[in-house]
Amino acid sequence: MKRLMTTLAAGAALLATPAAADELRDSLGEKMPALMELYKDLHANPELSFEEVRTAAKLAELMRDEGFEVTEQVGRTGVVSVMRNGDGPVVMLRADMDGLPVVEQTGLPFASTQTATPASGVTTGVMHACGHDTHMAAFIGAARLLAERKDEWSGTLVMILQPAEELGLGALAMLEDGLYTRFPEPDYAIAFHDAAQFPAGMIGYSPGYALANVDSVDITVPGIGGHGAYPHTTKDPIVLASAIVMKLQTLVSRESSPLDPAVITVGSFHAGAKHNIISDEAKLQLTVRSYSDESRKLLLDGIARIARGEAIAAGMPEDRMPTVTVEDPYTPSTYNSPDYTETVMAGFRERFGEDRVMQVPSVMGGEDFSQFLRNGDDEMKSLIFWVGGVPQDQYDAAQESGEGLPSLHSPFWAPDAEKVIATASEALAAETLRLMAK
Ligand SMILES: [Zn+2]
Ligand SMILES: [Zn+2]
Numbered sequence: 001m002k003r004l005m006t007t008l009a010a011g012a013a014l015l016a017t018p019a020a021a022d023e024l025r026d027s028l029g030e031k032m033p034a035l036m037e038l039y040k041d042l043h044a045n046p047e048l049s050f051e052e053v054r055t056a057a058k059l060a061e062l063m064r065d066e067g068f069e070v071t072e073q074v075g076r077t078g079v080v081s082v083m084r085n086g087d088g089p090v091v092m093l094r095a096d097m098d099g100l101p102v103v104e105q106t107g108l109p110f111a112s113t114q115t116a117t118p119a120s121g122v123t124t125g126v127m128h129a130c131g132h133d134t135h136m137a138a139f140i141g142a143a144r145l146l147a148e149r150k151d152e153w154s155g156t157l158v159m160i161l162q163p164a165e166e167l168g169l170g171a172l173a174m175l176e177d178g179l180y181t182r183f184p185e186p187d188y189a190i191a192f193h194d195a196a197q198f199p200a201g202m203i204g205y206s207p208g209y210a211l212a213n214v215d216s217v218d219i220t221v222p223g224i225g226g227h228g229a230y231p232h233t234t235k236d237p238i239v240l241a242s243a244i245v246m247k248l249q250t251l252v253s254r255e256s257s258p259l260d261p262a263v264i265t266v267g268s269f270h271a272g273a274k275h276n277i278i279s280d281e282a283k284l285q286l287t288v289r290s291y292s293d294e295s296r297k298l299l300l301d302g303i304a305r306i307a308r309g310e311a312i313a314a315g316m317p318e319d320r321m322p323t324v325t326v327e328d329p330y331t332p333s334t335y336n337s338p339d340y341t342e343t344v345m346a347g348f349r350e351r352f353g354e355d356r357v358m359q360v361p362s363v364m365g366g367e368d369f370s371q372f373l374r375n376g377d378d379e380m381k382s383l384i385f386w387v388g389g390v391p392q393d394q395y396d397a398a399q400e401s402g403e404g405l406p407s408l409h410s411p412f413w414a415p416d417a418e419k420v421i422a423t424a425s426e427a428l429a430a431e432t433l434r435l436m437a438k
Pocket of ligand 1: 166
C-alpha cells in the first residue's frame with residue numbers, strides 16, 4: 001500500500017480541478033479563513049469526553065446563526081441541529097467533539113495548554129490529538145455551504161455534534177436521549193475522520209466493515225497464596241494466568257477463520273507484590289477485536305471457556321474459578337453500506353479527481369459512529385470515510401527516509417488542517433446536496 005500511496009500522492013498534484021466543482025469550492029474558499037480561525041480556537045481549547053461544554057455552546061451558537069433549530073444537552077453534552085426544508089430524505093451529518101488526555105508537543109503557535117483531571121484522578125494536559133477539531137470545523141463549513149444553498153435542496157438536514165467518541169459512549173448517550181424519537185430519524189448518516197496514514201486532502205474509504213467490534217474484557221484469576229519457597233502448598237495464579245494468556249492466542253490462530261480478522265491482546269497483567277510470596281490473585285485486561293457478530297461471539301465464548309478450562313487443568317477448586325467480565329456497552333463494528341459507499345465515491349472521484357479517492361483496507365480500531373446504523377431502521381444507509389491529514393512535505397520525507405509518522409492520539413499529531421477541513425467540508429456538503437437535490 002505504501003508504494004501505491006506515493007503514486008497517488010504524486011498524481012493528485014498534477015490533476016486539474018474538475019470544472020463542476022468550482023462553484024461550491026469557490027464559495028468554500030471564501031469561508032476558509034473563518035473556518036481556520038474556528039479550528040485554531042477549538043484546537044487551543046480542547047475538552048475531555050462528556051466535558052465538551054465550551055465547545056458545544058460555541059458550536060450551538062454558530063449553528064443557530066445559520067438558521068438551524070438547535071437543541072443542546074442531548075446525551076449530556078451533545079448538540080442536535082435540524083433544518084427542515086420540504087419533502088425529501090433525512091440526512092444526518094455527525095462530528096465528534098472530544099479531546100484526549102495527552103500533553104501536546106506539536107509546537108504549534110495555537111497548541112493547547114489546557115489541563116483537566118479525568119476519572120483516573122491524575123491531572124493531565126488535554127489535546128485534540130485525534131483531530132476532532134478538524135471534524136468540527138469541517139462540520140461548520142458544510143453547515144454554512146448547505147444553509148446558503150437551501151433553494152437547491154429539499155429534505156431534512158440533521159447535524160449532530162457528538163460527545164465522548166473516545167470513550168465509545170457518546171453516540172449511545174445521544175440515542176438513549178431520544179436522538180431518533182425527539183428528532184427526525186435519518187435515512188442516511190455520514191461522517192468522516194482525519195487519517196494519519198495518508199497525505200492531506202486524500203479521501204480513503206472501505207466498503208462494508210470499516211472498523212472493528214471493540215470489547216474490553218477483564219479476567220480475575222484466583223489462586224491460593226503462600227510462601228514462594230513452598231509452591232506445592234499453593235495454587236500459583238501467575239502460572240495459571242500465564243497459561244491462560246498463551247492459550248488465548250489459539251483462539252485467533254486455530255479457531256477463527258483465517259479470512260475473518262480477529263485480535264486478542266492482553267494489555268495488562270497484574271499479580272503479586274514481592275519476590276518470595278505466591279499471590280492469591282492475578283488480573284488480566286484484554287482488548288478483543290472482530291468484525292462480525294459471529295466472530296465476536298466465538299472470541300468471547302472462547303475466552304470464558306479457556307479461562308475456566310485452564311483453571312480446571314491447574315486443579316483449582318470449583319469455588320475458585322476465574323471470573324470473566326465483558327464491559328457493557330461495547331463499541332460495535334462500523335459498517336459502510338457497500339452500494340451506497342460506492343455511489344458516494346463515484347461522485348467524489350468526479351469532484352476531487354480519480355487520484356484523490358482510494359479504497360483502503362479496513363482497520364481494527366473502533367468508532368461509535370457504528371451505533372447510528374445499528375440503531376436505525378433496515379433501510380438506513382451509513383458511511384464514514386477518511387480524509388488524509390499528513391502534510392505533503394512530511395509525507396514525502398517519511399517515504400524517502402522510511403521513518404514513521406505520528407499516529408492519531410500522538411502528542412505530535414499536527415495535520416494539515418486547512419486541507420482536511422477544505423476537503424471534508426466540500427465532501428460533506430456535496431454528498432448532502434446530491435442526496436437532497438431538487
Ligand atoms: Zn481517537
Ligand atoms: Zn477520533
